[in-house]
Amino acid sequence: MKKFQDQVAFVTGGASGMGELMVEMFAAQGAKVIAADINEAALEEKWGKNEQVSIVKLNVTSDEDWQAAVEKTITELGKIDILVNNAGISTEKGINDITIEDWRRLSDINSFGPFLGMKHVSPHMEKVKKGSIVNISSYTALIGMGLNPYSASKGAVRAISRAAAADFGKHGIRVNTVFPGIIETPMTKGLESSKDVVAGLIKMTPLQRLGQPVDVVNAVLFLASDEASYITGAELVIDGGYSAR
Numbered sequence: 001m002k003k004f005q006d007q008v009a010f011v012t013g014g015a016s017g018m019g020e021l022m023v024e025m026f027a028a029q030g031a032k033v034i035a036a037d038i039n040e041a042a043l044e045e046k047w048g049k050n051e052q053v054s055i056v057k058l059n060v061t062s063d064e065d066w067q068a069a070v071e072k073t074i075t076e077l078g079k080i081d082i083l084v085n086n087a088g089i090s091t092e093k094g095i096n097d098i099t100i101e102d103w104r105r106l107s108d109i110n111s112f113g114p115f116l117g118m119k120h121v122s123p124h125m126e127k128v129k130k131g132s133i134v135n136i137s138s139y140t141a142l143i144g145m146g147l148n149p150y151s152a153s154k155g156a157v158r159a160i161s162r163a164a165a166a167d168f169g170k171h172g173i174r175v176n177t178v179f180p181g182i183i184e185t186p187m188t189k190g191l192e193s194s195k196d197v198v199a200g201l202i203k204m205t206p207l208q209r210l211g212q213p214v215d216v217v218n219a220v221l222f223l224a225s226d227e228a229s230y231i232t233g234a235e236l237v238i239d240g241g242y243s244a245r
């Protein structure tokens with residue numbers, strides 16, 4: 001039997017990068033997957049023909065979008081076993097360039113989004129006394145990597161995840177957080193043009209390479225699975241050792 005046979009996994013940001021691979025790997029392990037993303041065209045292009053994957057246009061900052069997407073999933077599939085709050089955006093701007101709008105937008109998408117996801121999905125998990133939530137933070141939440149709204153928004157993910165783990169445990173819902181380092185996805189594509197920066201980052205990384213989406217997605221699948229049934233409130237850093245220095 002496959003690891004996620006008969007389970008339903010809801011993945012935000014499922015149209016690109018790590019989220020795209022999560023959708024693929026959950027489906028390969030037998031799950032029915034909801035690939036949710038603001039980019040409907042990319043969802044359609046990637047998942048439109050996959051029978052195990054349902055696509056839903058979802059802006060993670062919209063209460064109404066979450067309400068509709070979760071209701072549709074429950075009506076069609078009856079439950080949500082797994083939620084991965086993965087959708088996110090980043091910025092290269094430093095303290096002198098950041099606008100108030102930048103700050104609000106990053107915190108809206110990166111931390112209010114996961115809050116809304118947990119708010120809408122957890123009641124359905126609570127009803128069946130079982131569920132697993134994995135939130136995607138970032139190594140920038142743990143170390144000083146430039147004073148910008150990205151780190152702050154990801155620090156908030158860490159805090160709300162721990163709070164949710166403490167609150168939801170009695171309902172059989174586990175909440176864990178993953179902290180990726182620099183992973184080669186469309187989000188970090190800009191790095192390709194600065195070979196010196198990449199060489200410097202690799203030099204600073206004990207494992208001497210950048211991360212690949214599969215490095216993170218393997219850990220997400222583990223935390224989401226029943227193999228991790230006594231793990232909640234955990235914080236797993238996947239950065240090749242960068243933040244351990």
Ligand SMILES: NC(=O)c1ccc[n+]([C@@H]2O[C@H](COP(=O)([O-])OP(=O)(O)OC[C@H]3O[C@@H](n4cnc5c(N)ncnc54)[C@H](O)[C@@H]3O)[C@@H](O)[C@H]2O)c1
Nearest residue numbers: 013016017018038059060086087088138180182183185187
């Ligand atoms: N790539 C890295 O180096 C890295 C490092 C640490 C953390 N992360 C985090 O990992 C997660 C995935 O990143 P990725 O590298 O795969 O990025 P990506 O840019 O490849 O994918 C992000 C996805 O989120 C979607 N998205 C953006 N705003 C949205 C919104 N408002 N509503 C719904 N969907 C929205 C995008 O359309 C896109 O499909 C993000 O939360 C990111 O912050 C990435």
